[in-house]
Amino acid sequence: MWGDIIIAFLLAFITAFMITPKTINLAKKLGAVDNPKDERRINKVVMPRLGGVAVVCGFLVSISYLLISLTLENQLNLAEGNYHLKLCGYFIGMFLIAITCFIDDVKGVSAVKKLIVQILAASVVVLSGIRIDISNIEFLKIFGDSVNFLHTISVVITIAWIVGITNAINLIDGLDGLSSGISIISCVSMLIIFTLNGSPLISIILITALIGALAGFLPYNVNPAKTFIGDTGSNFLGYSLAVISILGVAKTYTALVVVAPIIILGLPIFDTVFAIIRRIIKNRSIKGIMKPDAGHLHHKLLKHGFSQKQSVLILYCVSASLGMFTIILLESGVFKALSFLLIVIAAFALGFKEVFGEQEEENNK
Secondary structure (H helix, E strand, O other): OHHHHHHHHHHHHHHHHHHHHHHHHHHHHHOOEEOOOOOOOOOOOOEEOOHHHHHHHHHHHHHHHHHHHHHHOOOOOOOHHHHHHHHHHHHHHHHHHHHHHHHHHHOOOOHHHHHHHHHHHHHHHHHOOOOOOOOOOHHHHHHOOOHHHHHHHHHHHHHHHHHHHHHHHHHOOOOOOHHHHHHHHHHHHHHHHHHHHOOOHHHHHHHHHHHHHHHHHHHHOOOOOOOOOHHHHHHHHHHHHHHHHHHHOOOOOOHHHHHHHHHHOHHHHHHHHHHHHHHHHHHOOHHHHHOOOOOOHHHHHHHOOOOHHHHHHHHHHHHHHHHHHHHHHHHHOHHHHHHHHHHHHHHHHHHHHHHHHHHHHHHHO
């Protein structure tokens, strides 16, 4: 298995790293650039935004090679567990989202149309057999124990999860390297949990290929960025994280394991939930959810005087802490996980002023 993990990472990394410069040229030719036209834009210069194409390509090259080679070597039986159907559903949904968002990066697509495509893609995934199974979670049975009821709830939760995480990663994509880095941290956390949890090989390969593709793209995206990941990349990341997280916990549907991806992706989820609440209150309408603003976590950090690099580092630390908390929680229990989190919070609070305070004071002068 470890050899396959290394291959999955390296193929995706090399492909994404080599293709990213070409996506920069392609973006300039097609006019797929981000102009700093309002206060939400952090970039001060016109920036290409088709980096997500390289991430998708790196991921597909890696996965295609491994699916073919493992099947030929009889190490992977896609018919077992109907993974051939599940993968078809995942890839169909991925292409729906990628094509729509590519058009959005080049010409622009309304938020409503993108949401419709996201729901359609999530529905295809559910129809292929990928869903969050809640039938074995005892506390949910108090709401009803009929098979049809639990199946309906499962379908609704799955679609909401996929659409929600897709948008959560997209919304947090506001600083150089932010969404890419947080996605890598989340993927690594999931990979550790998958290997410890005895998850299906296909989910381990998928998450590793995603790490490799992001690692190959990230050198071009860290501050000062040469390119943005764009809607193509951020939506692909969110969609893939949501679907792969379901595949990865498929063997052990307990409440704790099902909740694990929620904790790992806690930062973008938190940011999205408060963005929804904030926009509804501000615009006094449900339609206000579709109106972008400058109230996200990264905007608040910048307003407090932190630089882009500092803001990204802070959010990386939060995301990594949540990932490690989840791993410890699953492996060692609640007490050790909570004690770890308290120590991290205490250390962060004690060292925050020394690490970030001087720069903040200089920026506020």
